[in-house]
Amino acid sequence: MKPAPFEYHAPRDLRTALDVLAETGPDGKVLAGGQSLIPMLNMRLAAPAHLVDIGRLAELATVETSPFGVRVGALARHAQVFRSEVAADVQPLVRQALALVAHPAVRNRGTVVGSLVHADPAAELPAVLALLGGSVRLAARDGEREVEAAAFFVGPMESSLRAGELAVSAFFPALGERCGTAFAEVARRHGDYALAGVCALVGLDEDLRVSAARVACIGVSPVPVVVEVSEFCGHRPPATADWASAARAVQDAVEPEADIHATAAYRRHLTGVLAGRALREAAARGEGG
Structure with a gap:
């Protein structure tokens, strides 16, 4: 199938992109990596009148780190x-999640912020x-x-992004000392949802x-x-924490x-x-520093 007709825009700076989005309003759709949007266009699950390609906005292809966390620009690819x-080093959970996202070809083009805006309930990065x-x-x-994040994801495939807005970056806070993370999932094949x-x-x-x-x-x-499952494990060494009760609470x-x-x-x-498995793995990483 082929997408419905649309007008293509390729702004070369952020200000121009925001002007185009302001003028097109709800009829405008942003194209970044395109790994989710292009299939939706081809299947006509989305039919915007205007497609705004931000692929030339090099100032958004950034990964900035500080002691407080990692800020990822809208054009920073998964890879x-x-x-x-x-x-x-600052936020290991992001890498742990990205290792499970799709396949290399998708990770080379897909963007972290685009995945967040897409708000697929089966995607890894919104959960992170x-x-x-x-x-x-x-x-x-x-x-x-x-x-x-608590206010950003409002429904399946739906975020709080308004017409005329562009998601320019996402911020992932850093971990505290002796804090561990883990990601566990089951898919029919590696890389599948x-x-x-x-x-x-x-x-x-x-x-x-x-x-x-x-x-x-x-x-x-x-x-x-x-x-939150701290009540089942708090103030105990990881070896004696009640991970089984925590897993049941998640269930x-x-x-x-x-x-x-x-x-x-x-x-x-x-x-x-998976909750029990991930909690134990995260605790072990916390013990290891």
Whole structure:
């Protein structure tokens, strides 16, 4: 199939791009990596009257790190972020998630911010942003705003991005000391969308006892589900923490739907198994520093 007719725009600077988006309003759609948008256009699941290609905006192809976290620009490709050793040192969960995203050809073109805006409930990066309490910076002709992850994902394939806005970057906060992360998922084939997945964060105190534990789940709800499980593990060494009860709490918190690939009951069971696995792995990484 071929896409419906549209007018193509290729701005060469951010200001021009924002002007075009302001003028086209809800009829405009941004093209960055195109790994999700192009198939949707070809299947006519999306039919914008205007396509705004930001591929020439080199100032958005950035990966900036600081002691506070990693800020990823709108044109930073999955592969570029994955290869950044500095970014992985500051926030390892991003690299752990990117290792599970699709295949090399997709990662070479797809963008981190584009994946967030696409807001697929089965995608890894929205869950990472939600678990870490990150944010997305949105720019428009009349100014910018920073939207926290909890408010950014509002439904399946739906974010709080407004007509005329461009997501220019995403911020992934850094980890604290003695904090470990892990991502576990099950897919029919490596690189496919997960039947269910869980990313976990476990923090340890100075005595190497669990001080914080939470997970975010994918593939089992319209938006990433963040579940706090510190009450089951807190103030204990990881070896004696009640990871089984924490996993059951995660299992009880999700409401998956059945499809041709898996029943709802199987997805719920799988979420619990993956939660226990990811929490233990994250705790072990926290103990290892």
